[in-house]
Amino acid sequence: MSGHPTYQPQSAFMRWLERRLPIGSLIYSSFVAYPTPRNLNYWWTFGGILTFMLLVQMITGIVLAMHYTPNVNLAFDSVEGIMRDVNYGWLLRYIHANGASFFFVAVYIHIARGMYYGSYKEPREVLWILGVILFLLMVATGFMGYVLPWGQMSFWAATVITNLFSAIPLVGHGIVTWLWGGFAVGNPTLNRFYSLHYLLPFVIAGVVMLHIWALHVAGQNNPTGVEPKSEKDTVAFTPYATVKDAFFVALFCIVFAWFIFYIPNYLGHSDNYIPANPSQTPTHIVPEWYYLPFYAILRAIPSKLLGVTALATSIIVLAFMPWLDTSAVRSANYRPLYRQFLLIYFAAVIGLGYLGSQEPVGGYVIAARLLTAYYFAFFFIILPLLGLFEKTKPLPNSISEAVLGKDVSAGASGKAYKG
Amino acid sequence: MSRHSKIITATVLAVVLFGTASLSASAQEAAATPPKQKWSFAGPFGQYDPQQLQRGFKIYREVCSTCHSLKLLSFRNLADPGGPGFTEAQAAAIAATFQVPDGPNDQGQMFQRAGKISDYFPSPFPNDQAARAALGGGLPPDMSTLAKARTYEEGFPGFIVDAFTMYQEQGPDYIHAIINGYTAAPAGVTVTPGTYYNKYFPGGAIKMPPPLRDGQVQYTDGTPQTLDQYGRDVAAFLMWASEPKLDQRKQLGFQVMIFLIVFAGLLYFTKKKVWHAVEYPEAEQPRAS
Numbered sequence: 066m067s068g069h070p071t072y073q074p075q076s077a078f079m080r081w082l083e084r085r086l087p088i089g090s091l092i093y094s095s096f097v098a099y100p101t102p103r104n105l106n107y108w109w110t111f112g113g114i115l116t117f118m119l120l121v122q123m124i125t126g127i128v129l130a131m132h133y134t135p136n137v138n139l140a141f142d143s144v145e146g147i148m149r150d151v152n153y154g155w156l157l158r159y160i161h162a163n164g165a166s167f168f169f170v171a172v173y174i175h176i177a178r179g180m181y182y183g184s185y186k187e188p189r190e191v192l193w194i195l196g197v198i199l200f201l202l203m204v205a206t207g208f209m210g211y212v213l214p215w216g217q218m219s220f221w222a223a224t225v226i227t228n229l230f231s232a233i234p235l236v237g238h239g240i241v242t243w244l245w246g247g248f249a250v251g252n253p254t255l256n257r258f259y260s261l262h263y264l265l266p267f268v269i270a271g272v273v274m275l276h277i278w279a280l281h282v283a284g285q286n287n288p289t290g291v292e293p294k295s296e297k298d299t300v301a302f303t304p305y306a307t308v309k310d311a312f313f314v315a316l317f318c319i320v321f322a323w324f325i326f327y328i329p330n331y332l333g334h335s336d337n338y339i340p341a342n343p344s345q346t347p348t349h350i351v352p353e354w355y356y357l358p359f360y361a362i363l364r365a366i367p368s369k370l371l372g373v374t375a376l377a378t379s380i381i382v383l384a385f386m387p388w389l390d391t392s393a394v395r396s397a398n399y400r401p402l403y404r405q406f407l408l409i410y411f412a413a414v415i416g417l418g419y420l421g422s423q424e425p426v427g428g429y430v431i432a433a434r435l436l437t438a439y440y441f442a443f444f445f446i447i448l449p450l451l452g453l454f455e456k457t458k459p460l461p462n463s464i465s466e467a468v469l470g471k472d473v474s475a476g477a478s479g480k481a482y483k484g
Numbered sequence: 485m486s487r488h489s490k491i492i493t494a495t496v497l498a499v500v501l502f503g504t505a506s507l508s509a510s511a512q513e514a515a516a517t518p519p520k521q522k523w524s525f526a527g528p529f530g531q532y533d534p535q536q537l538q539r540g541f542k543i544y545r546e547v548c549s550t551c552h553s554l555k556l557l558s559f560r561n562l563a564d565p566g567g568p569g570f571t572e573a574q575a576a577a578i579a580a581t582f583q584v585p586d587g588p589n590d591q592g593q594m595f596q597r598a599g600k601i602s603d604y605f606p607s608p609f610p611n612d613q614a615a616r617a618a619l620g621g622g623l624p625p626d627m628s629t630l631a632k633a634r635t636y637e638e639g640f641p642g643f644i645v646d647a648f649t650m651y652q653e654q655g656p657d658y659i660h661a662i663i664n665g666y667t668a669a670p671a672g673v674t675v676t677p678g679t680y681y682n683k684y685f686p687g688g689a690i691k692m693p694p695p696l697r698d699g700q701v702q703y704t705d706g707t708p709q710t711l712d713q714y715g716r717d718v719a720a721f722l723m724w725a726s727e728p729k730l731d732q733r734k735q736l737g738f739q740v741m742i743f744l745i746v747f748a749g750l751l752y753f754t755k756k757k758v759w760h761a762v763e764y765p766e767a768e769q770p771r772a773s
Contacts, residue, residue, distance in 0.1 A: 103762055145556050145629065148729070155729040156736070300762055308755045315748035322744055326737025327528055327650045330632060335655070338633035338726070339625070348686070419640070469765075 071098070095281055100299035101306045102287035104468045108178040109285070111171050113310035114317050118168040119273065123266050125161040126210075129154075133213065135259035137252045140215035141340040159329040165207050166332045167321050169355035172200060180386070180407060183395030184286040190387040192279035197384040199272050204356070204380070206265040209258040211353055216337030221350045223250045223258070229363070232373040249343065289467045290395025291460055298464035349424060357421030358414045362440065364425045365433040375437065382444045389444055391452025399458040403451050410443045516683045518636055518661030521716060523653050525723065528738065531731045532724050534569030535705060540721025541568055543701050543714055548627065551619060551692075553607035556628035557725055560601050566731030567724060576601040620678045622691030631655035631719065631726040636684075655726070656719035658684065663715035666694040 072093035074080040079089050132151050134143040147154035176196070179185055185193035212223045227244050231237040246253025284293065293299045300306070324331060332354060336347050352360050362379050366372035382389075397404040413436045420433040461467035524533040541562070544554065559579035562570040570578070579599035584606045587594035599606070607626075609615035616623050625633075635654040638646065645651075661684040669681035669688070679689040696714045703709055707717075724730070 142556065149556065149561075155733060159733075304758050305762065308751065308758050312748065312751040312755045315744060315751050319741070319744045319748060322737065322740050326733055326740060328647060328652050329733070330652060331647055335633050335635040338629040 097303040099281060099302040101285055101302050102293050102298060102464055103300045104287050104289065104464050106288055107313055110310045110313035111175040111178065114171045114314055115175060117314050118164060118171055119269060122161060122164050122168060125157045125164065128157055129161055130263060135256050137215060137255055140213065140255060144214045159325045163324045163329060163332060165210060166355065172203060177411060181397045182286055182288055183290050185386045186395050189283045189286065192276060192283055193387060194384045195272055195276040195279055199269060199276060201380060202265055202269045202272065206262060209262040212258045213262060214337060215255060215341045217339040217341055217347050218334045218337040220250060220341035220343065221347055222352055223254060225350055229373050232370040286395060287464060288396060288398060289461055289464055291464060294463045351422055358417035361417040361421035361433045362437045365437040379440060389448040391449050392455060394457045399460055400455055402455045406443060406447050413439045515686045518657040518684055520657055521660055523656060525730055526653050527650060528734060530734060532566060536717050536720045537568035537724050539703060539707060540717040543718040544721055546701055547695055549608060551608055551624040553626045554605040554628055554725060555607060555626050558604045559599060561728060564728060567728060579603055582606055627722055627725060629726045631659060631723040634658045656723045659719040659722055660715040663696055664711055
């Protein structure tokens, strides 16, 4: 905390490099000296976890691609070949398949944290919108990856999801044919999905760099939502944030390893161990768990076009949160009403996820419609109005005050915002 | 937000995120729920029982293989570690008892020859159409991934409990249940000719005739030759066929878990030490800045 010194190259080589490409000082100022609010709790470690997961997915994915064959007649068997004959192929595939799920676990927590603490607000709008773009890219990448094993669920999920575009008036069917590269989901579809599944992670990595850049310009938000005002409010990224992130990455890995080694097929669908069969529709087509809330919104609306519109809106609307939310206070800790409505929103999303896994019959349809209505009301009615009517709690003058109590010398009394 | 409510929120979020995972509760004609069996390969330290896999292989060979293929398995797999524990010589001898198609030869003809250890299990029918034609329209599924391709619905909250109890044996339980599930059709259910009533089969009417009966397959190790035991043994064999690396997976998993827990513990204490001065500034000596 004693100031954030500038980069001093330690070796002759780094001094030489510094005058030609100052990458040393870039890394130093971004990941060592970078001041982070001292009161960040563990919900803030999920950005680091997401970076870690992106690397895990890219490394395992590149090795898997060395053994996978994107052909409708060979794909299923090549995946089974990876499971049976490639050294540690079973491990690579289970890491990659469960890694997708854990990537989404982390991103949902990351998004929820941003919503709770108002991280989307001025001056972090661009940071937030880049995050929404990253989420959309993840959705696309995950979906195309799920198609690659060419099991029954792969094939039928590809059919159902691509068919959504046919809801677009006039050009819909043309777009679907164009996406398929034919008149049904087939070999051209599998080939292009493979190509894009390999490409998009690098696009994600690029947008992640922009995301981190925007973060380092605006600075991190924190649980109070009050911007750091003095040096006392921040600590250096290294070692403080690094060690905290590392600890939580390790905890996250324990849960991740539990799934990889003990219940590797828990998050998958058993039908995907049946080779794709275009002439046999599974009794019940469901997407991967992380799409279920959106799938429930899609099915809650009887009109296909409106359903698809609602599905797209349910994600895109996130990008408009900075302007839909009219309140000047960031953190839900100081917004009692917003906090209640937001927790209900989280519960509604989880409820929609459950309903998305169920057949759309009877009470499930009604429940899905109610929750969908709340989902959109939250963004379009509650968020804009709350800012006008909500009575917020008084904000602390500074982060240090919030952490250490009014009387800074009272020290350890105020640890409410730690972890 | 108090620490407690944070923990509660975190727990609820985690449980439900993992919880909403998967699982279509298809409301098709409710089939009976397969009873859970004891499996040697269940749980964190579960491993296959080679003797059981050998018995299950005997059943596959003498009974199932009449109709069901096992395309993704090779004879060499029978001698793989974590499998039925045959020696390479035994696996080669087993391979030699099978006739496998090969060719074309120098005259351009396909021909049959004795199997080699590197061959894959030959299929009982040349193609699906031949199978359907011979079996009254039913297509026996390939058994290579069958034990992972079959499941049954547990519903809420069972599927959340499964994540904690590591229950991944839905497939073997289902296969065991099907083999033991042939009963007289309940009143009011008509079974069309060529199908058989099975209370565990979704829809009730299965095209596979009852495949096994007590005493049908001879065991040489004194294991009871009952239908129940046959079901268990063949289901275990099929689980191995679907997941041949399970033994290695669980062994490595334990090592990884120990490492991660120790590593996380070390990081926790490192974090505590690094942050001590920030959290307890009054306990620190005046710092030279």
